[in-house]
Amino acid sequence: MHQEIRLHGHINETIEYFATVAARDAYRCYFYEADDQELRFFSPGNEFILQADGVRHRGNGGSFCDYMFGVDQPLADLAKGDVRNRLVLYGASYQSNGELNFSEKTDGKLRYDKIFFDGNAVCNYFFFITGSVSGSRNAQQEEILRLLGKTLKRTELVGSADDSELTDEMFSLLGHRSTLYLIKLVHKKHKQYHDTFRKLYFADKTIPDDEYDKLQQLAVNFNIDRYQQERIRIDVMYKHSDNRRIVDEYKNILIDCNRRGQITMAENARLTRLKTLSVRNKIPAALFYTLDEMLKHDKLLHLEEQDYLAETRQILEGILLHERQIDASVNSEDMVKLLHAKHKASDNRDHNFEQILLETGKACDEKIRDGADISILENFSYIVTFFDRYDTTSANINQLSFMENIHFTEELVRSLLGNRKAFEALSPGIFDRLFFTGIIKNKYLGKYGRQKVLTLQKGLKAIEDGRMTIAELLNSQNELTAEERLHRVLLDHVKERIRNFYSRYNTRAEQDALRQEVSDELSHKNLVHDEIPKSLFRNVVVNIKKEAIYLHNLLPEIVASKDSSLREDFLDNSGLDRFYVEELEREYFEINDLDPEELNQIRKGLNP
Numbered sequence: 001m002h003q004e005i006r007l008h009g010h011i012n013e014t015i016e017y018f019a020t021v022a023a024r025d026a027y028r029c030y031f032y033e034a035d036d037q038e039l040r041f042f043s044p045g046n047e048f049i050l051q052a053d054g055v056r057h058r059g060n061g062g063s064f065c066d067y068m069f070g071v072d073q074p075l076a077d078l079a080k081g082d083v084r085n086r087l088v089l090y091g092a093s094y095q096s097n098g099e100l101n102f103s104e105k106t107d108g109k110l111r112y113d114k115i116f117f118d119g120n121a122v123c124n125y126f127f128f129i130t131g132s133v134s135g136s137r138n139a140q141q142e143e144i145l146r147l148l149g150k151t152l153k154r155t156e157l158v159g160s161a162d163d164s165e166l167t168d169e170m171f172s173l174l175g176h177r178s179t180l181y182l183i184k185l186v187h188k189k190h191k192q193y194h195d196t197f198r199k200l201y202f203a204d205k206t207i208p209d210d211e212y213d214k215l216q217q218l219a220v221n222f223n224i225d226r227y228q229q230e231r232i233r234i235d236v237m238y239k240h241s242d243n244r245r246i247v248d249e250y251k252n253i254l255i256d257c258n259r260r261g262q263i264t265m266a267e268n269a270r271l272t273r274l275k276t277l278s279v280r281n282k283i284p285a286a287l288f289y290t291l292d293e294m295l296k297h298d299k300l301l302h303l304e305e306q307d308y309l310a311e312t313r314q315i316l317e318g319i320l321l322h323e324r325q326i327d328a329s330v331n332s333e334d335m336v337k338l339l340h341a342k343h344k345a346s347d348n349r350d351h352n353f354e355q356i357l358l359e360t361g362k363a364c365d366e367k368i369r370d371g372a373d374i375s376i377l378e379n380f381s382y383i384v385t386f387f388d389r390y391d392t393t394s395a396n397i398n399q400l401s402f403m404e405n406i407h408f409t410e411e412l413v414r415s416l417l418g419n420r421k422a423f424e425a426l427s428p429g430i431f432d433r434l435f436f437t438g439i440i441k442n443k444y445l446g447k448y449g450r451q452k453v454l455t456l457q458k459g460l461k462a463i464e465d466g467r468m469t470i471a472e473l474l475n476s477q478n479e480l481t482a483e484e485r486l487h488r489v490l491l492d493h494v495k496e497r498i499r500n501f502y503s504r505y506n507t508r509a510e511q512d513a514l515r516q517e518v519s520d521e522l523s524h525k526n527l528v529h530d531e532i533p534k535s536l537f538r539n540v541v542v543n544i545k546k547e548a549i550y551l552h553n554l555l556p557e558i559v560a561s562k563d564s565s566l567r568e569d570f571l572d573n574s575g576l577d578r579f580y581v582e583e584l585e586r587e588y589f590e591i592n593d594l595d596p597e598e599l600n601q602i603r604k605g606l607n608p
Contacts (some may be wrong), residue, residue, distance in 0.1 A: 002023060003024070004020055004021065004022045005020070005021050005027065005029065005031070007019040010188075011050055011052065012052065014188055014189055015185060015186070016188050017183060018186070019041055019182070019183045020163055020167055020181075020183075021041075021180070022171045022182070023180070024176060026179070031043065037051065037052070038050060041181055044130060045130075046061065046181070048061075048128060048181070048183055050183075053111055053112065054110050055110050055112075055126070056107075056108070056109045057090065057106075058106070059090075059106065060090070060128050060129065060133060060140040060144060061090060061127045061128030061144065061181075062089035062090050062127065062141075063087075063115075063124060063127075064086060064088070064124075064125050064127075064152050065085060065119040065158065065159075066123070067083075067084060067086050067120075068120055068121060068234075069234055069247075075258070078251070083153050083154060084155070084156065087149060087152050088119075089102070090106035090141065091106040091137065091138065102137075104136060104138055105137075106141065115185065117228075121190045121228050121235075122232070123158075123184060123185070123191070124185050125158065125184050126182075127170075127180065127181060129180050129181065130179045131174070131177040131178035131179055132144075132174040132175045132177075148173055148174075151169060157169060163182065167182060189224060190228060193215070193219060193222060193229070196218060197232060197236055198236045201240065205242070234287060237283070238287055243283045246274055246283060247288070247291070250274045250275075250291060253274075254271070254291055254292070271349065275288060275349065288349065289351065292349050292351055308344045308345065309341070309345075311337055311341060312337075312353060316356060316357065316383075330383060332425075332426045332427065335382075335383065335426055336427045339386065339390060342387060343438075346394070360380065361380060364376050364380045386423075389419045389422060389423070394434075394435060396412060396416065397436070397453065397456070400449070400453060400477075401439050401445055401449045401452070401453050402445070404481075404488065405485060406481065407477075407478070408474055408477050409474075410474065413460075413473060413474065414470070419431075420464070432457065436457050439453055443571075443578055444578045444579060446577035448480060451480050455473070455476050456473070459476065486532070487540065489528070491540050493518050494514070494540055494541065497521075498514075511541055514541075515537045546575075550574070550576075550584070551584060551588060554570055555567075559594065562601065567602060567603075582603075585599055
């Protein structure tokens with residue numbers, strides 16, 4: 001049985017601390033002293049000092065915190081699904097052979113900004129102990145790692161509002177004569193930003209513009225830099241359960257591929273499917289970009305997939321040939337090659353392309369600084385301008401394709417028209433090849449996504465030809481968006497009513513009665529204001545019937561026989577969205593307590 005004494009206070013308006021000492025006779029411990037300049041926690045041979053700008057430490061122990069998504073995490077930790085926390089022991093370092101080395105030098109000083117930059121942006125822990133370890137400093141550190149390392153890397157209690165359970169868990173691993181000193185540092189401004197963003201994001205995985213403006217103002221008021229804002233937002237978004245499931249699956253595939261040094265076609269198809277799914281689920285691309293950067297391997301790409309990188313490097317390095325007798329300018333043909341290379345790199349999640357671009361930009365800056373002709377920078381800017389046009393256009397069209405409730409504005413349409421004109425000036429037809437051909441072939445493109453994309457594709461050309469106005473295109477898109485929203489509302493409410501009240505809905509009369517009841521309910525809830533179109537309602541009922549047939553007849557047969565061709569035949573001919581069917585499959589496996597890996601096996605070989 002042990003006791004705890006806890007000291008709580010504030011270093012300044014930014015840093016808050018919680019210091020705990022735990023021992024069998026903690027009430028007898030004199031473990032801190034303070035003056036106007038610093039607060040010192042100590043035990044024989046150890047001390048930890050809180051100062052105005054940072055901390056100083058001497059003796060054994062170290063620090064730990066919850067891993068923020070995207071930090072420079074060792075592959076060994078990344079590959080273990082149960083490792084949650086970053087642990088740093090004073091004086092410890094990894095050698096080239098991967099072994100951990102302990103030094104006698106454990107003293108040090110850390111500024112608060114570095115603590116919350118290298119560790120967790122919100123909450124970090126420091127600790128030291130007496131009684132359980134003895135000997136030289138490095139011997140003490142090795143023993144601490146043996147006693148506490150596994151638990152501190154995996155415990156879910158890090159970051160809790162009350163550290164009592166964490167203290168209990170740590171102390172239980174130490175000898176009964178031990179004393180544990182635990183100091184938690186909280187960045188109050190980062191925490192308020194984190195909590196505000198988490199509350200807004202977890203409400204609906206999106207943040208209204210007015211709330212986002214308030215969030216931005218909060219960051220300005222607290223002087224939180226953009227990097228820390230981004231770290232906090234990405235970490236919060238990753239920890240949303242819907243996002244984490246998809247991102248972790250993506251991560252596990254990449255880890256497996258990284259260990260083998262290659263990606264098979266089936267795995268590449270799986271990664272592509274997950275990236276497509278992430279757009280539909282409003283999962284930020286930054287989550288995947290971070291994993292790609294951490295787990296990239298030169299051998300992961302097939303040799304034939306690297307040709308476009310070689311061509312890109314040749315064109316970009318040509319810019320750097322600044323001798324007067326060499327024409328290093330980038331022409332339309334070169335720009336078309338670069339755009340197709342960028343398109344392929346995006347499909348392959350190959351960030352080597354962006355790295356080549358960054359290296360070229362840096363080399364251009366250095367040559368201009370050393371007196372090279374300004375035309376080098378002009379050529380590079382010409383390329384970057386088209387790449388910016390590509391990124392903006394691709395993002396807008398992908399959102400329209402895979403996300404619901406996307407509203408196009410006149411300004412956005414005018415931007416697309418301007419970009420289309422610029423691309424078509426390079427090569428007629430390139431705009432459709434870059435931005436529409438691949439999406440239209442994507443098997444995950446749903447019914448309404450396909451209609452909206454085709455409407456946009458035809459509408460942009462019609463506006464350019466003078467056969468349509470921007471207002472007419474926007475009206476067509478708004479009508480499709482409204483119908484898509486109504487379809488979703490009808491699907492949810494009709495399924496619920498059928499589940500609770502109706503066992504039969506096959507005849508025209510039964511469907512009309514059901515439509516009237518659903519219409520009254522939605523009108524009462526203020527979800528619809530006009531009459532529900534009969535054709536749309538019947539389409540919903542037909543889809544529910546298809547869903548029932550799949551869940552009760554086909555899917556059990558597919559699972560039993562592992563017949564992926566039967567599944568593909570249903571998906572190709574039923575007209576149901578793949579995203580929706582996959583969610584039904586996931587729920588079916590969860591309800592029936594089936595191994596989700598069996599579902600993954602059935603889906604293997606799918607090329608979206």
